Amino acid sequence: MKPINVGLLGIGTVGGGTYTVLKRNAEEITRRAGRPIRITTVADKNLELARSVAAGDEVKLSDDAFAVVADPEVDIVVELIGGYGIARELVLKAIENGKHVVTANKALLAVHGNEIFAAAQKKGVMVAFEAAVAGGIPIIKALREGLSANRIQWLAGIINGTTNFILSEMRDKGLPFAEVLKEAQALGYAEADPTFDIEGVDAAHKATIMSAIAFGIPMQFDKAYVEGITKLQAVDIAYAEQLGYRIKLLGIARRRDEGVELRVHPTLIPEKRLIANVEGAMNAVLVQGDAVGATLYYGKGAGAEPTASAVIADLVDVTRLHTADPEHRVPHLAFQPDQMQDVAVLPIDEVVTSYYLRLRVEDKPGVLADITRILADSQISIDAMIQKEPAEGEAQTDIIMLTHQTVEKNANAAIAKIEALPVVQGKVTRLRLENL
Amino acid sequence: MKPINVGLLGIGTVGGGTYTVLKRNAEEITRRAGRPIRITTVADKNLELARSVAAGDEVKLSDDAFAVVADPEVDIVVELIGGYGIARELVLKAIENGKHVVTANKALLAVHGNEIFAAAQKKGVMVAFEAAVAGGIPIIKALREGLSANRIQWLAGIINGTTNFILSEMRDKGLPFAEVLKEAQALGYAEADPTFDIEGVDAAHKATIMSAIAFGIPMQFDKAYVEGITKLQAVDIAYAEQLGYRIKLLGIARRRDEGVELRVHPTLIPEKRLIANVEGAMNAVLVQGDAVGATLYYGKGAGAEPTASAVIADLVDVTRLHTADPEHRVPHLAFQPDQMQDVAVLPIDEVVTSYYLRLRVEDKPGVLADITRILADSQISIDAMIQKEPAEGEAQTDIIMLTHQTVEKNANAAIAKIEALPVVQGKVTRLRLENL
Structure with a gap:
């Protein structure tokens, strides 16, 4: 499918992030958008910087942003220059030339938004600005x-x-x-x-x-x-x-x-x-x-890639809506129907997670050594531990351990060995732990 | 503009909430969607319940959901029956009849989603399901x-x-x-x-x-x-x-x-x-x-209105995308351009908020009474207070108060009176407080 062509104005922090993420996740983004989103031109006063970011890629570089918003090849202009001055002129010019605009420029929109949206409405183009507020949060x-x-x-x-x-x-x-x-x-x-x-x-x-x-x-x-x-x-x-x-x-x-x-x-x-x-x-x-x-x-x-996340979400949105027909509406499951992948769900045995373990043990010397030995042999590291004093008149006590990550089947095998120790009473209580 | 017609299947908790919110916020929702979203038919086995919810409205009531998904007048079917059985049949039938579907049915989608989305894709209709996961959270x-x-x-x-x-x-x-x-x-x-x-x-x-x-x-x-x-x-x-x-x-x-x-x-x-x-x-x-x-x-x-919030967001989405043309894409500012309202931003004096007040006062009897009298005369209630003991060798101390809500100009007038008290040193530090 014909790619949608993007002219990128400004290759600073957010511009650089946008360039990088769009390239890194190109395959996945195309699966979502229904057609490739391709940066064809980058404009920045600092041509040296633009050259270093786009090194090795087939991209036009320019120090003339006005040439980009006039370029008939460009479908969407991404304005990441900032400020109220030249950015306003460029955005209005892009709209006038029938191009969709994506911008992260909150100052521009808060001050000149009414003018800009009226112009876009008149021309039937979209001005998207998810990145203008709260970076990557949609x-x-x-x-x-x-x-x-x-x-x-x-x-x-x-x-x-x-x-x-x-x-x-x-x-x-x-x-x-x-x-x-x-x-x-x-x-x-x-x-x-x-x-x-x-x-x-x-x-x-x-x-x-x-x-x-x-x-x-x-x-x-x-x-x-x-x-x-x-x-x-x-x-x-x-x-x-x-x-x-x-x-x-x-x-x-x-x-x-x-x-x-x-x-x-x-x-x-x-x-x-x-x-x-x-x-x-x-x-x-x-x-x-x-x-x-x-x-x-x-x-x-804020930051390069979180803000780029919002800029590119807007690019996908504009692409989906720009080519609005039953096949290019927002796909039901985010990815285009012919772009779903048949990836297997792993059995729970293959899951990697951390664990909370609670054991009832006899309060004897060497008990802890036996248990930690089994865990060490299974390559399971202990992150934290509580050993309670036995309650008044009891000969048994609780040991609680948090482990580092391991594969579930490995944890289960170790737990079975621990349960087989004569000093361990009954079953080990095992809960999963995620540091998120 | 021609309304989009909705057939609602199931008038239980979420169905009732959807009906209520769509009616209550009809004007605002139309301003966003670009055309009225109108429930034309409600189907429920419990006709009595349907009658009580729709009392006084021009809505067809039916105990036959299959008639609704076949009704040529209906553009969007909202399935709020739940379960895998009849719901699956109804959704597939609605799709077959070329209708868009909005559903809150997570069981149905998790188990039969692949079949349902394939059918929808083939038919070029949308199946929207924001309400199926995490209620009102988008x-x-x-x-x-x-x-x-x-x-x-x-x-x-x-x-x-x-x-x-x-x-x-x-x-x-x-x-x-x-x-x-x-x-x-x-x-x-x-x-x-x-x-x-x-x-x-x-x-x-x-x-x-x-x-x-x-x-x-x-x-x-x-x-x-x-x-x-x-x-x-x-x-x-x-x-x-x-x-x-x-x-x-x-x-x-x-x-x-x-x-x-x-x-x-x-x-x-x-x-x-x-x-x-x-x-x-x-x-x-x-x-x-x-x-x-x-x-x-x-x-x-979960809950009637939070889930309804997601159901109706889907209805707006489908409406906007169903009529996709430059005028009916998602509007730049959420509301259709001709539906913006020129509501005034209030001057800060008219803002209603609570306050944190910090005062430096002489540690004398009666000081607190003077201050609280001024606040009471201004109808400002005190929510919490700290009065510090003076530091060693000091004759002054801090009073910190939290107030209930009041209009800012009222708070400012009271603060000016407090600052005029001879026992109060310097300016009152004032911060705004929101209980959110």
Whole structure:
């Protein structure tokens, strides 16, 4: 089947990730999309960088992005340049030329989205932007399609990894903001100029986009209330903790009769909530719908490959919809019907997992040595162990062990040997353990 | 625009929820789908029940489901009868008659899915089944579309609310399985015959469906390893906790070079993991992709309206794809372009939220009374408070208060009055609090 041709604008972090993942998973992505998705042109001012990423591949390289959006061979333009300036011109030009657009540019959409979507609608092309909010988490798809039965009441998200990392560190180490920011910059979690992140602007861009999709309203970034974390003091994080709360930078959109609340600010959240336990650079969005109740979406909100995951999901979506006919709708089982593989399900004996073992043993010297010897002979490593003191007046006690991974049949054989030891009473209780 | 006509088979819990939500949110759903989605016929053996649900509406009622799947007026058949028997016949008949099908029937798909999808593919119709796995959580959509860039490595889900409720109660109360099961039945969390839930069969149906979508393999329910929670002992839950683990009934699908692992069994999970903290009847699925890393999806896995949320999302999807042309693709902002509403974003002064207040005050009698009087006069209730003892040699101390919800301008006015008190030092630190 004829490939769909992609022009990639910008080969930085996300562009590089997109290039790499699309190449690495080409076979599987084609099985899902129904036709190959092929990057035919890469444009970047840094031609040297483009050359090194695309080394050995049959790809046109250019330092002229405007030539790419005019290229008649290109079906989809992927805009990964960022910012409001040249990116806006390129996206509008691509639309004008009848090309579908995939972008990760939240600033552009929050500020110029209304103009861009109107142009796309007029021209009958798609502008897809899953990567603009919460990186690899498919939150745009969930809001736009997965929850379409609901009157969405509110959503609240940890949608900026830099600030969540800083807040996690401030809490864990009791350090002031300025010091943790320096650490975050050294570790690459914060940029040299972190203003957009720490002042809440980036989160406000994303909250603006989500509010539009959730409530069916235009982008209104200029009306958003934006407060960052720069004034947050470690003492308040500590007091909040004493009261049972965590402080997170949330992007909040809430529908009320009078209008819509759209705001970003440091927020206390009860520590029992799942979202309060989202730590480090991770993102999560909580959505409240009138039918479904609360649902939560969690994952990596930034980085080359997580963001590329969203960019490419959009490419697959556009490919499936662009060629919409009964054979190219979204396939029932994700992969095209003629692309299913007959891979065998393994018998449980062949499964690889870790184990929890509980044994009832006589409280005698050497018992533990016998048991651990059997495990060692079976190449099963012990990860943790509890040996209880026998209860008052009892001669027996419990031993609990956690093992490292092994094949189930190997574990079963070892357990049979352990059960055959005269000092072991009855059957070994065996549960499987996954570190996930 | 011409409505799309739905024939609803089964008006029990999920059928009733679907009917109710589709009616309640009709306006918003039409704004998203691009045309009205209208239930024209309801079939149920219990005509009395059907009559009471549809009372006053213009809907045909019937006790003959086969007449509905043959009705030329019906565009989409929603199958909510359940089981492998009559449901299979009806779904195949509907497909044969060229109708799209939406179903919540995991047993049917896990066992007969290969046959059903082949028939649908041949006929060029869609069979949508978001409601079959994890109720209102859009996990099918995430796996099939949101993560389509990834080579999915494994997934692990808490996909049966009954067993998760039982396990949560066993842990919280230290009670044995049989006793908690009775409680769950009394509370309606477990059915009179709970076999499919507690023996892991329901979870295995769902894991089978997810494995097919994740890896592009046929349904192989008969190869799944299925172990329920009936033999789990409270003592092992307690020992696991001492070692830092929780026990959950997981459905696991993992890709290995040799084949696919597909298994359901009680599993120890490190308690620090978000998924280990999914309690009660809630569901969650963790998916590991090679590009995105781990993502998690959380929400209600059962119940009338959460499941209806997924059924109706499928109806919207089918409607959008069925009428696929540039105007009826998935709209950029979820709602059709001519259905956006110009709702105002409220200024931050009008936002309603709770507050954390930190004040530095002189340690004198009456200070607290003055402050609480100001808050009471402003109709601001106090939810919690900490008053610290002054540090050694200091005459001042911190008061920390959490308030109930109020309008921000009201909070600001009260804070200004508090700051004007002679005993209050400097500015009040104010953070917003959301109970989410």
